[in-house]
Amino acid sequence: MIAPELRRALTEALDGAVHFDTPLSRHTSLGVGGPADALATPVDRAGLARTLSVCRAHRLPHHVLGSGFNTLVRDGGVGGVVVRLSKLRRIEPRPAGGVRAEAGVSHSQVTRFCVQRGLAGLEFAAGIPGTVGGWLAMNAGIPRHEMEARVREIEVMSPTGRRTRHLRRERLHFVYRALRGLAPGSVILSVLFSVAISTPGEVKAEVDRLLARRADTQPLDIPSCGSVFKNPRGDHAGRLIESAGLKGHRIGGAEISTLHANFIVNTGGATAADVLALIEYARRTVLARCGIELEREVRVVGRQP
Numbered sequence: 682m683i684a685p686e687l688r689r690a691l692t693e694a695l696d697g698a699v700h701f702d703t704p705l706s707r708h709t710s711l712g713v714g715g716p717a718d719a720l721a722t723p724v725d726r727a728g729l730a731r732t733l734s735v736c737r738a739h740r741l742p743h744h745v746l747g748s749g750f751n752t753l754v755r756d757g758g759v760g761g762v763v764v765r766l767s768k769l770r771r772i773e774p775r776p777a778g779g780v781r782a783e784a785g786v787s788h789s790q791v792t793r794f795c796v797q798r799g800l801a802g803l804e805f806a807a808g809i810p811g812t813v814g815g816w817l818a819m820n821a822g823i824p825r826h827e828m829e830a831r832v833r834e835i836e837v838m839s840p841t842g843r844r845t846r847h848l849r850r851e852r853l854h855f856v857y858r859a860l861r862g863l864a865p866g867s868v869i870l871s872v873l874f875s876v877a878i879s880t881p882g883e884v885k886a887e888v889d890r891l892l893a894r895r896a897d898t899q900p901l902d903i904p905s906c907g908s909v910f911k912n913p914r915g916d917h918a919g920r921l922i923e924s925a926g927l928k929g930h931r932i933g934g935a936e937i938s939t940l941h942a943n944f945i946v947n948t949g950g951a952t953a954a955d956v957l958a959l960i961e962y963a964r965r966t967v968l969a970r971c972g973i974e975l976e977r978e979v980r981v982v983g984r985q986p
Contacts, residue, residue: 683718687739691719694731698722705754711906713953714754717763724768733842736762745868747815751907755983756953766814780874784814792888801879802831804887808895814869820855829855833873840866858911858978900938904947909960910975918975919943922963925970932959
């Protein structure tokens with residue numbers, strides 16, 4: 682719980698763009714999770730800076746949440762302030778084959794922008810759900826393509842909100858499904874992508890091909906958190922889970938997808954505890970039957986109920 686004086690400070694810093702004790706199940710793709718002590722949605726960078734300043738002054742933790750994909754919030758909710766950057770949605774072309782997008786820009790907005798202008802290089806990201814900030818934090822991608830190959834620089838706000846920096850690609854440390862090396866509490870504001878001049882028709886054709894393949898192989902019409910496990914070197918987590926006979930296995934309202942075994946879906950009424958139990962069951966079963974220990978890709982946040 683956040684004390685009344687801190688509620689007032691946050692409300693003033695955000696001009697009222699903050700809600701308290703808000704269920705995060707409404708803000709995550711899986712549709713589970715307890716409440717955030719405070720859910721802040723700054724309307725601009727100045728509001729974000731004020732929010733971070735209040736958090737630092739009162740030793741209040743903050744957590745950045747994009748559109749809630751690849752994130753599992755425990756049933757006990759999240760303490761401190763959850764910051765959503767959904768209002769930072771500017772995207773624009775830059776000289777010399779570049780596109781700058783703010784952290785709150787959606788995946789569909791990036792795809793539409795590039796198709797309309799015939800900008801090639803980010804087609805692989807078509808349909809990868811989430812926002813640009815989440816793409817960077819997770820080094821999102823598909824086999825043979827990841828964000829790091831298209832990042833020219835990123836813009837970051839310090840944990841105190843007092844300054845911003847532009848970090849060139851060579852100063853960034855991308856690994857499989859993660860961006861490491863930023864100061865804890867830093868907030869990604871924007872990214873400069875490298876793209877190439879093509880034609881709208883060619884870009885759209887590749888986007889359509891990838892979207893069609895995604896629709897055929899992934900459960901897009903039911904709540905999920907995206908890929909649950911990282912692919913082990915030389916193999917695929919989905920194949921291993923399927924080979925262990927786990928497709929369709931349920932715990933409570935959580936089910937291992939019958940379409941793609943590396944997706945856990947909410948069939949209705951699932952809790953975070955159901956999902957976590959199913960993740961652990963899949964991990965143990967694959968280890969016992971295949972001798973491979975899967976590493977979780979989905980980010981788990983929050984406190985136990």
